[in-house]
Amino acid sequence: MAPARTTEVDFTQFYNIVNGEKRSSKEFLHGFNPSTQQDLWDVPIASAKDIEDTIQAAKTAFKSWSKTTLQERSVLLKKYAAAIKPYLGDLGDLVMKEIGKPKGFAHHEAHYACAEAFEFFTNLTLEDEVVQGEDREYVLRYQPLGVVAAICPWNYPLGQATMKFLPGLMAGNTVIVKPSPFSPYSALKLVEIAQGILPPGVLSVLNGNDNLGPLLTTHPSIAKISFAGSVATGKKIAEAAAKTLKRVTLELGGNDATIVCKDVDIEKAAPQVILGAFFNTGQVCAGTKRIYIHEDIYPQFLEAIAKAARSFKVGASDAEGVTIGPVQNEMQYNKVKSIFEDSKTQGHKTIGNGAVIDKKGFFFEPTIVDQPPANSRIVTEEQFGPIVPSMPWSTEEEVIELANDSEMGLGASVWSNDLDQATRIAKQLDVGSVHINSMEKVSIKIPFGGHKESGIGVEGGPGAIKTYCDLQVLHYYKAGDAQVH
Ligand code: NAD
Numbered sequence: 001m002a003p004a005r006t007t008e009v010d011f012t013q014f015y016n017i018v019n020g021e022k023r024s025s026k027e028f029l030h031g032f033n034p035s036t037q038q039d040l041w042d043v044p045i046a047s048a049k050d051i052e053d054t055i056q057a058a059k060t061a062f063k064s065w066s067k068t069t070l071q072e073r074s075v076l077l078k079k080y081a082a083a084i085k086p087y088l089g090d091l092g093d094l095v096m097k098e099i100g101k102p103k104g105f106a107h108h109e110a111h112y113a114c115a116e117a118f119e120f121f122t123n124l125t126l127e128d129e130v131v132q133g134e135d136r137e138y139v140l141r142y143q144p145l146g147v148v149a150a151i152c153p154w155n156y157p158l159g160q161a162t163m164k165f166l167p168g169l170m171a172g173n174t175v176i177v178k179p180s181p182f183s184p185y186s187a188l189k190l191v192e193i194a195q196g197i198l199p200p201g202v203l204s205v206l207n208g209n210d211n212l213g214p215l216l217t218t219h220p221s222i223a224k225i226s227f228a229g230s231v232a233t234g235k236k237i238a239e240a241a242a243k244t245l246k247r248v249t250l251e252l253g254g255n256d257a258t259i260v261c262k263d264v265d266i267e268k269a270a271p272q273v274i275l276g277a278f279f280n281t282g283q284v285c286a287g288t289k290r291i292y293i294h295e296d297i298y299p300q301f302l303e304a305i306a307k308a309a310r311s312f313k314v315g316a317s318d319a320e321g322v323t324i325g326p327v328q329n330e331m332q333y334n335k336v337k338s339i340f341e342d343s344k345t346q347g348h349k350t351i352g353n354g355a356v357i358d359k360k361g362f363f364f365e366p367t368i369v370d371q372p373p374a375n376s377r378i379v380t381e382e383q384f385g386p387i388v389p390s391m392p393w394s395t396e397e398e399v400i401e402l403a404n405d406s407e408m409g410l411g412a413s414v415w416s417n418d419l420d421q422a423t424r425i426a427k428q429l430d431v432g433s434v435h436i437n438s439m440e441k442v443s444i445k446i447p448f449g450g451h452k453e454s455g456i457g458v459e460g461g462p463g464a465i466k467t468y469c470d471l472q473v474l475h476y477y478k479a480g481d482a483q484v485h
Contacts, residue, residue, distance in 0.1 A: 011090050014043040014188045016207055018050055019057035020200025022192065025050065029181055029209065034100035034326040035316035035361045043184050046206040048215075054204045055221050058147040058174040061201030066144045066172040070465075073170055074122045080197045081118035087193065088114060094186040095158060096317045100326040100361065101280065103318055113158035114190065117444050121166035126465045137476040142469035144172030145247060146223035149216040151237070152187065153229040154180035154328055155283045161187045163444060163459055164226040165203060171468035173224070177205040178212060180229075182329050213237075220244050224468065227251065228285070231382075231408065231453050238456070249457035249467060252450055253382045254410025255289045256440065257403035259393070259425060260301060261416035262294035269415050269437075270304030271311075276413060276439025277388040278312060278366050281324050283332070286411040286433065286440045286448070289382060291368075292399050295392040302370065302390055306351045309366045316361060326361040327385050333362040336385030339377050340367060348372040352387075374402065382408065396421070400428045409451030411440045432458075 015022035025044030033040055046054070065073075084091070091114060092107035101109065129140040150164035157179055165175040179187035184207040191205035206212060213233075217225055217240035227237050228251040241248045258273055277288040293301045312323040327333040343350060352367030366386040369378050378389045393399035403412060409431040416422040419436070426434040432449045435441065442448050442460075449458030457467060 009087055009090070009189065009193060011094065011189060012041060014041055014185060014207075015192065016044055016046050016050055016054075016188070017191050017195060017203075017205045018054045019204070020195050022195075023050060029207075031098050031182060031185065032329070033097050034328050035318070037360055037362070040097060040185065043188065043207045046208045046212060051206060051208070051212065051215055054176055054201075054206055055147060055219055057201035058176055058204060059221050061199055062144070062146055062174045065169075065174055065199065065202050068172070070126055070170060070172075073172065076198055077118060077122045077166065077169060080194050081115065081122065083197055084114050084118075084190065084193050087189070091158060091186050091189060094189060095183075098157065098183040098185045099154065099328050100317045102322040102325045105280065106317065109156060109158055110186075112444075113156070113162045117159070117162040117166055120444050121162075121170055121464065124167070124170060124462065124465055126171070126469075135477065139474040139476065141472050141474065142171070142466055143472050144469055146173060147221055148173045148175045148224045148226055148468060149178060149222050150175055151178045151213055151216065151225060151227045151229065152180055153285075154182035155280065155285070157183040157186045158190060160228050161190060164228075167459075167464035168224075168226065168468045169198075169203060171465045173468055174202050175204070176216070176222075177203070178216060179205070179207060181207065181209060214240060217241055217246070218243065222246060224248065226459075226468075228459075234453075234455065247470075249449075249459060250455040251285070251448070251457075251459055252410075252453065252455040253384075253408055254285050254287075254450065254454050255380070255382050255406045255408045256286060256411045256413070256431070257290045257292055257406075257429075258288040258413040258439075259399050259403060259415065260291070260293045260297070261414070261418070261421060261425075262296040263417045264297070264301075264415045265417070266297060266301050266304050270301060271308040272439050273413070273415065274305040274308045274366075274368075274388075275312075275323075278309065278324055278386045279439070281327055281364075282336075282386040282388070283328060283384050284440075286442055288388060288413065288439065290379060290403075291388060291390040292393045292402060293390060295394050298392040302351075302368070305390070306368055309352065309368060312366060314363060314365065324366055324386055326363045328362070330362060332384060333364065336364055336383060336387055339381065339383050339385075340364075340387055342377045343369050343372060346372070346376060348376065348378070374405065380406070396425060400425060404428075404430050407453045410454035411435070411450075413438065413440055
């Protein structure tokens with residue numbers, strides 16, 4: 001039996017949430033369903049006053065929210081999780097429509113982000129740590145920062161929002177979510193459901209145009225920016241945040257290498273390797289962006305990944321059995337097409353046509369580029385779509401150098417039946433996460449972050465709440481015993 005709906009939520013009207021209230025605006029934007037290119041609903045663009053009111057309400061709410069105990073905050077967030085539960089299907093449908101994510105994957109995101117993430121983050125604890133010194137006792141405690149802006153990309157609109165606001169709120173901060181204007185719908189509704197459960201101003205959401213992000217990153221009353229998005233925007237945010245020394249967590253792009261050793265079981269490994277590249281239509285930060293296959297098995301493995309790629313059904317997000325939906329937006333679609341066209345112009349061999357499959361949506365046939373040179377666009381850029389290069393390698397030293405030859409360092413995969421070899425390779429990769437004998441799978445339960453230009457800091461894991469705190473140390477002497485030194 002479906003859980004009872006305790007509040008009435010209208011999934012066709014969208015609002016900013018300012019100081020606990022729904023607010024519309026004089027100006028609107030709207031997204032597109034990437035499967036059909038049809039307009040989706042209007043969403044209000046926050047005005048300068050809406051933004052200022054939201055920040056001031058969050059600042060005011062912080063005074064009392066930060067004084068509640070972790071336990072009290074956990075209880076309220078669990079109540080919020082219960083209120084979301086009847087709407088998980090509706091939220092999944094919104095993700096399906098705004099991203100073009102195949103239905104099963106969209107509903108999985110809703111469940112993972114809005115049920116499992118709540119379960120994980122609301123059960124985290126944060127204790128003071130006591131250290132005995134020679135002449136004193138130290139207590140290390142973690143204080144919330146103030147108002148946090150959670151700036152999100154379009155590819156996982158619910159997952160990215162809850163990964164940020166849940167540990168942020170558990171720490172005692174107040175949070176303003178800023179979804180991507182390409183996919184604002186599910187995050188707006190999710191935050192709307194919190195109202196009436198969390199005190200006004202504790203969790204807000206603002207949709208905006210290009211002005212909103214910079215306004216948040218330069219505002220003196222915002223203490224931390226928790227950001228996921230491109231490297232280019234991450235650099236702008238770091239620069240803006242430096243002016244007021246805001247705390248920043250930057251989760252940025254990747255150009256992740258998958259390294260396939262010669263002893264793998266080709267039939268078993270190949271379908272997973274290629275799914276690691278094309279999952280979510282290739283629009284995953286920690287997804288395979290380059291495939292390096294040992295030269296001894298290169299032709300057989302290439303054929304096996306090509307066969308697996310051909311078996312993935314490409315189509316509209318609500319069609320049955322679809323693995324690969326459309327690219328999410330026209331800008332990204334044009335980028336993927338231009339990388340494909342560059343490969344064609346350079347004379348690279350391609351498997352798959354890069355063709356427009358359905359004129360209505362932003363569909364792109366999954367494509368493998370066979371042995372492009374190391375300096376070609378398809379190898380050096382984050383393509384973020386269903387096109388991936390495949391190259392042979394001969395020595396470990398060579399493949400490690402090739403894999404590390406990127407400004408980015410988010411993740412990687414190594415496939416080998418020899419765990420010593422896999423570990424030896426993995427330890428030499430300059431990336432945040434290495435998956436051995438699996439495609440990359442991000443878990444909220446484990447810290448996730450990038451090396452080099454893929455970011456600063458980590459998200460998730462048992463220490464997630466601390467990443468939304470400053471450390472304070474209390475030094476306890478027995479009264480009158482303190483020495484001058
Ligand atoms: P993007 O950088 O274009 O936008 C991300 C967010 O930043 C959006 O909400 C956008 O409106 C906002 N923004 C844009 N300019 C801004 C500015 N000057 N100041 C403040 N905010 C600004 O990224 P995108 O296209 O939405 O997402 C795709 C990128 O995100 C890819 O590179 C992908 O790898 C990366 N990503 C990284 C992670 C991670 O955890 N490492 C997760 C998801 C996506």
